[in-house]
Amino acid sequence: MVRVIGFVLIAAAVAAAQEHSYTQADIENGARLYQSSCAGCHGPNGDMVPGIELQRGQFRRATTDTEIMRIIQSGIPGTTMPPSSFTDPQAGSIVAYLRTASPSGGGRGGAVTIAGGNPGNGRAIFDGKGRCATCHRVNGVGPRLAPDLSEIGTIRPAAELQQKLLDPNTTIRPGNRYIELTLKSGARTSGRLLNQDTFTIQLLDVNERLVSVSRSDLREMVFVKDSAMPSYRDALSRDELADVVAYLVTLKGYRP
């Protein structure tokens, strides 16, 4: 009984925070505008300014959508937050993006609303038909070379996950870049780039070993341009895609 009441309260809070229902187009537009105009200071996940976590609904001076839109448009005098020339619809789409990315502002509920997916079905597709689990690791199970998705629902908005499933090459984030190395000895290796500096390169190689290579031993390093992930545009139906997204946004890690 207590749980039921709790759920109702959360649902009410989500509805109140959301104010509007956002369209898929709004969210995708907002994501683009955010990444081009806002991410430079706020970071790709909205958490690079201390005390502010945009995608988690943690703002310093605003709570309602209208207040956030006003700040996006007018800036905050006396701070490094500048005014912008965004129109109302543009500012609104950024809010739509931030709200759907935010766990407290309906990340879970909002995504399900947008996509209408079923997380249970999504998990079955993830492990089965979609073969996502043959490359991705979730909660300690699965291979490690592809990105670990255990907390993907906390760090990526639903719209971005959907976009990634449709067109894997749109954004390959810096932490998910793959390299091929040829050593002067002729040996070759490859894997996920973890770190590099003027003298060394660190990677998780194809055998899931943590390997450090000295550039003095290196003949060539090549960034792999294309994502190893296939597009699911034709492989899954629209409903199935929605289900997979619905499942992914439930993956919140252990300390969301």
Place this chain on the structure above:
Amino acid sequence: MMPRTHAIGPPRRHEDAKTVLSKTSFVLSCLRGVRYHAAIAVSFAVVAVAVLDAQQVTFDRLLHADREPQNWLTYSGSLFGHRYSPLTQITPANVKNLELQWVFQTRGPAEPTEKFEATPLVVDGVMYTTLAPNHVVALDAATGRMFWMYSPRLSPLARVCCGRVNRGLAILGETLFMGTIDGHLIAIDAKIGKPIWDVAVSRPELGYSLTVAPLVIKDKVIIGPAGGEYGIRGFIAAFDAKTGNEAWRFNTVPGPGEAGHDSWPAGSDAWQHGGGSIWVTGSYDPDLNLLYFGTGNPGPDWNADPRPGANLYTDSVVALNPETGALKWHYQFTPNDEFDYDSTQVPVLADIEWQGRPRKVMLWANRNGFWYVLDRATGEFLRGKPFVRVNWAEGIDEKGVPKRVLNATPEGTLVYPNNQGATNWYSPSYSPRVGYFYIPSWMDTYSTYTKGAVEYKEGNQYVGRFPTMTVPALRTGPGNVNTRTPQEGWGAIQAFDARTGELKWQFKMSDVTDSGVLATASDLVFAGGREGYFFALDARSGAQLWKGSVGGQVSAGPMSYAVNGRQYVAIAAGSALFVYALRQ
């Protein structure tokens, strides 16, 4: 002349990669953007498993860590608690050629008490360590370059008496284990730094925090809470390494119906806030199948009025069955303690000749100023001698009970050694080659204990009145300021013959030390101190052979490892990790 080397070092990684690569070239096709097919996925899984098996850190490897001296697989380097490296490339003759190889800078403590207390692990060329309070990093052990970092969000409710610190990790399979200051135990994938499970062990808002490096025994992860200054009731708990499910819990303060409960006052809830914290890693004897842990002070620290009695199992060593947590035996070093003499030291398990025959013993230099030899099969007291100036007890009787002569009083009692003790959590070392037991010692220190009012309130400190000390309990500033006379305390690395109990040598320092000690198979001893030096001594004579300035206090134990045949020695100091090897 080439330095003498062990057959050390992991396989050469480049060659290895090449060999394995031919079998797995199809994996590359994935990386080049080729679409997945079921066949590829299946082959990938098969090959991945085959390769990973070779890298698993099995419990058998932890048991026989001496067979792979290039690695450092547990907090103390072995389950016997020796902090002893079998590596021999660095010798008394060449140690003068030690040279700094790399430094890993943490982002620095947010507050000065966030000391860097961790001992790193090294597994096949990869170093894992923790930075205060609970960041985990994987580094290339040869260059110090970072593979990954994991930083859990911590609860703001966490409270710790003496700094938001962590002493390190345990590993089993490909999983690292870390306790957090907010009372969680987290399993972390060693390859990618992602959590596998995360369980709440205890309540942070009541002062329970996990700062100890966990200990893996068989398929279980053993840990217990710090918090002896918050009126906690201590325990040692075992968790299934795969699932995080709790397997057993041993209460270090027994409740009603449990053996030892009668050492607490009847009709009182004193036992519920009785302390007995766990904050230094234990040891394990596979032949006896016994797990040993030292326990912390009783609560409240400095006023025993609420808790007449011996207060078991505080200030004790307990020997437990690792499958069940059942108590086999205990020995209490300081009954009814009022001087904060935690017995949170690493139990050092040595096989020595005792009165003409071999005996499995435990060596224990205690915060209370005595160092002990116990029979580790039975807990029988064999010997206990002061190693610093002690006035609270006139020796120890034949049954192992201290002949106590002082208590805290309302007007104040001057007690040797001081509240921080004759030694503390800083790891001692034992060289089975030399037969000496090496102790980081605080010499001629004293405190005045004045009995003050005490009342338990949830989440508040439950201690009594703080004692006075001439030596600061914690060095909190970046610089080194010591204007004390020698009569007000100094530091030493002491070497005792484990068999005879004789003091063989001591290396004197003008300030005290929070450093552990490392002995090596080439008869070197490494240690440091608050003054910001890291140094090498001759393990047989104590002669100083080398020193380096690390510019900040050493509050951690040294360790040694090798990569590609080259021996390294690592020490955390200030907020950085320093790694040395011989000049090439």
